[in-house]
Amino acid sequence: MTKVTPVTAEIPEGRELFPIIWDWTHGEIPVSGRIVAADYHLDEMNVIDDEYHITAKIYTKSLGTTCYETALEVTGDKKTFSVSVTKYIAYSVDKNGKRNGEIIEQSKSQMNSQAKGFADGFIKDLTTLSDEEYNQRCDAAYYNLETQNSVKRYAANKLKAKKWYEKYPLEGRTISITFLFTDIKESKSSEFEYELDGLFGLDKPILVNVLSNNDDYIDLKSESSLTVQGVVKKVDYTDEYSVSTTYGIESIIIEEQ
Numbered sequence: 001m002t003k004v005t006p007v008t009a010e011i012p013e014g015r016e017l018f019p020i021i022w023d024w025t026h027g028e029i030p031v032s033g034r035i036v037a038a039d040y041h042l043d044e045m046n047v048i049d050d051e052y053h054i055t056a057k058i059y060t061k062s063l064g065t066t067c068y069e070t071a072l073e074v075t076g077d078k079k080t081f082s083v084s085v086t087k088y089i090a091y092s093v094d095k096n097g098k099r100n101g102e103i104i105e106q107s108k109s110q111m112n113s114q115a116k117g118f119a120d121g122f123i124k125d126l127t128t129l130s131d132e133e134y135n136q137r138c139d140a141a142y143y144n145l146e147t148q149n150s151v152k153r154y155a156a157n158k159l160k161a162k163k164w165y166e167k168y169p170l171e172g173r174t175i176s177i178t179f180l181f182t183d184i185k186e187s188k189s190s191e192f193e194y195e196l197d198g199l200f201g202l203d204k205p206i207l208v209n210v211l212s213n214n215d216d217y218i219d220l221k222s223e224s225s226l227t228v229q230g231v232v233k234k235v236d237y238t239d240e241y242s243v244s245t246t247y248g249i250e251s252i253i254i255e256e257q
Contacts, residue, residue, distance in 0.1 A: 002108040006082040007119040012126050015134060017076040018047050020125045022141035025054060034060045046154040047147060048164065050076035056118075059093070067093050068106075070114055074122075083119040085111040142168045145177055145252070149201050152248030158240055161247040170232045170252070177254065178227040179208045181220050187211055192255070194218075198226065200252075207251035214256065230256040 011017055025042035037059040044053035054072040059065055071087035088111045092101030106114075129137070141147060148170060155161035179198040187195040192211040199205040210228055220226065234253040238244050 002112070004085065004108050004111050006084040007112070007115045008080055008082040009119050009123050010080050011076065011078065015126050016078075016138075017050055017074070017081050017122070017126070018052075019134065019137040019141040020122050021045075021052050021054070021074060022147070023125070023137045024121070026140070034062065036061045036065065045147065045150050047142075048151060048154040048156075048160065050078070050081070059097070065093050065095075066090055067097070067099070072115070072118060074118075081119075081122065083115045083122070085115045088114055139173075143170060143173045144175055145200050145206065145249070148249055149206060152238075152246040153203075155247065158238070158245070158247035162237070162240060165237065165247075165249075170235050170249075173232050174229065174257065175232060175254070176227065176229040177208065178225060180205075181224045181226040182222055184217055184220060196220075196226070196228075204248075206249050209251065209253045210256055211254070212256040228254065228256050230254040 021042065025040045029038045029040065031038055035058060039057045041055045042052060043055055044051070046052065052072075052074045054074060056070040056072065058068045058070075060068065068090050069087070070085055073084045073086055075082055088106040090104045090106060091099045094100045148165070148168070151161050151164050155164065177200060179200040181196060181198045183197040185195050185197075187193055189195075189211055193213045193215075194211070194217055196208075196210040196212060196217060198208040198210070200208050210230065211233075212228070212230075217226075231254065232252060233255050235249055236251045238247045238250055240247060
């Protein structure tokens with residue numbers, strides 16, 4: 001009897017799994033042939049232990065449109081990684097992408113084939129990307145607040161998290177951030193007119209301070225969602241000697257470009 005088994009592959013020396021996972025779930029997904037659309041979502045991102053849960057929806061068109069929905073568990077150990085499919089179903093959808101047919105569970109052999117397809121895709125990127133292309137994916141994967149803010153959740157202790165932040169510091173990096181705007185005031189800096197305050201994240205949110213010369217921000221209402229791009233000038237972390245059991249980013253200052 002066919003069993004659902006993980007597909008294992010080697011990680012080339014000098015490369016890491018996470019930048020590939022991040023690109024697949026945040027980058028543009030190419031489609032061709034019968035595949036008319038695809039969406040990959042990173043449901044769980046444990047970059048500390050190289051453990052990821054991904055939900056994938058792939059839409060194919062023949063007489064009608066069918067959505068193949070897959071749940072993946074991906075784990076790595078620096079030298080190898082494995083991909084397991086925990087769910088693989090199919091159903092027809094209408095022109096708006098809403099399910100309009102019964103759910104059909106795919107066979108275990110199809111689940112294994114799906115796992116191999118994803119593993120082969122990850123291997124291809126790990127082995128064929130140029131150093132420049134790979135480094136671009138590293139920058140995108142590690143130097144953003146979504147990744148940085150997740151570290152404190154999974155690190156076994158504060159020192160483990162601190163070492164990770166020392167390896168991937170945000171200061172001096174140009175980042176794009178979407179956050180909850182809360183207030184605006186005149187800046188004390190001679191280089192900027194305004195100082196914006198806000199919050200990033202739901203669980204113990206990061207305090208965000210943005211220095212800007214954009215006059216349009218005067219009309220912003222509190223609790224608006226705002227996206228800015230700028231250089232990170234300062235990052236404050238949890239006091240490592242505090243009673244807190246986690247270590248992570250407490251606040252960040254960004255100079256908008």
